[in-house]
Amino acid sequence: MFSHIMLGADDLSASKAFYDATLGALGYGPAITDEHGPVFYITDSGILALTRPIDGQPASCGNGSTIGFAAASPEAADAWHAAGVANGGTACEDPPGVREGGLGKLYLAYLRDPSGNKLCALHRMG
Numbered sequence: 369m370f371s372h373i374m375l376g377a378d379d380l381s382a383s384k385a386f387y388d389a390t391l392g393a394l395g396y397g398p399a400i401t402d403e404h405g406p407v408f409y410i411t412d413s414g415i416l417a418l419t420r421p422i423d424g425q426p427a428s429c430g431n432g433s434t435i436g437f438a439a440a441s442p443e444a445a446d447a448w449h450a451a452g453v454a455n456g457g458t459a460c461e462d463p464p465g466v467r468e469g470g471l472g473k474l475y476l477a478y479l480r481d482p483s484g485n486k487l488c489a490l491h492r493m494g
């Protein structure tokens with residue numbers, strides 16, 4: 369459904385360090401940095417891009433927005449969470465753990481990146 373997600377970031381080096389660590393914990397390689405500044409994480413299933421806003425205004429997070437990353441296991445989600453906290457992210461929501469609801473049993477871990485964007489690592493339990 370999605371080709372890419374682009375997030376605004378005022379401090380691209382802090383954001384790159386955060387995403388290199390968190391996405392690395394999920395098995396993805398480090399970003400490719402464009403000569404004009406944007407940072408790209410290119411995978412077979414889509415692209416995550418980080419850039420300074422083109423309008424020159426400060427980057428801001430979306431209220432009510434969450435970007436979810438698939439985790440292969442609860443341990444991978446925990447590693448993602450720990451890498452994020454260690455690299456400038458902040459924990460948010462409840463601590464990582466199992467939640468049950470209309471979508472079944474899920475293992476979820478939530479963070480905010482250095483720009484305040486809300487992120488989630490999700491593992492669908494069997």
